[in-house]
Amino acid sequence: MAASSLSSPNFTKKFSNLAISPDLRRFSIPSVQISRRRHSNAKLVIQAVGSTYGNNFRVTTYGESHGGGVGCVIDGCPPRIPISEADIQFELDRRRPGQSRITTPRKETDTCKIYSGIADGLTTGAPIHISVPNTDQRGGDYSEMSVAYRPSHADATYDFKYGVRSVQGGGRSSARETIGRVASGAIAKKILKLHSGTEVLAFVSQVHKVVLDKEINYALLTLDQIESNIVRCPDLEYAEKMIAAIDAIRVKGDSVGGVVTCIVKNAPRGLGTPVFDKLEAELAKAALSLPATKGFEIGSGFGGTFLTGSEHNDEFYTDEDGRVRTRTNRSGGIQGGISNGEIIEMRIGFKPTSTISKKQRTVTRDKQETDLVARGRHDPCVVPRAVPMVESMVAIVLVDQLMAQHAQCELFPINPEFQESSSRKLETTAAY
16 A cells, blocks of 8 residues: 655655744644555445445345345334334235246245344334245256356346356346345335325236236225236236236246336325436336336336327316316326326336246357256246335335435425425324
């Protein structure tokens, strides 16, 4: 490590003409060594790890598919929120493997345990640690994949980036990592519901070529409707078609993709920040960080490009309560990067599962071309289990943005002529 002396001849000569008061000279010392570090990358290394999301409500996930377990640490959670392991387990059960014939047959109970941050059923404000053990690992299923790359999987790019990778289960690229997200999302959902009556709901709106083209009444949509069938489509007629499409491809050892639609009801106004931290930008980042995601749309999405301004604009009106509303919602509940109080609507596209049992051409780690028939237990279509994952990431974003809104814009009394408190619906929800 380089060092320079303040008492060196060059230093003394350079500053010999400076006028220094006698009082300051009393504090002079013969020699001071200043350590100089070149190109310190410590901060960059910490930020580039990629396992943490959020600025105020910070979620860090850990663990790998075939390691000892997976989980999360949540920092910045508000205190005095009633949370139990049962609250979290409900959401984990919605994403766990082996729940139906159209999901991976891996058998995991995904039983969670809270290790810190909860006392007497309430959050304490301290970091919350939640862990889930892995109990049904089969590392031998990945022997071929330890040598050859799975087409369109993260196997190759992990080697390209790190020069080493966890072969069994895909390591951090496995969807098992999302357990930590769903556990954190369960807490985020509880905060939103208690604070402002906000509800996050997602459902499957497309499987392969089966597209739900019926209009869904979002105001009346419930979780029970979504959970009424194994594909999580609220329309039973289309649900049967989607299940049939997955069954048809599953028996062939292949896979298909689809689309998950997510809505936010009773979203507080004012969430999001102009320019780089727009609400839709944060939602897109969070959604596209999920495994197998390939597309994100909000409101009219790409369909809006076919409209004119007069066709696309959401005209304003004043409702019976004196609130400014929009007659249509092509903006998807967000304008200028800020939530406007209407239902937030987005769609996330998922590609077909990469790991399939059909023979494919690939290369080995030593760059030899070969055939690969992948083994293992994998979803023939990821979208049914992706529903709670999407909900969780959206909820985490909203809580993070809600806390930012309070810190900046509600620290002092609001301007009631234009603003409304983000907790204005609190009186209609359950008390703390």
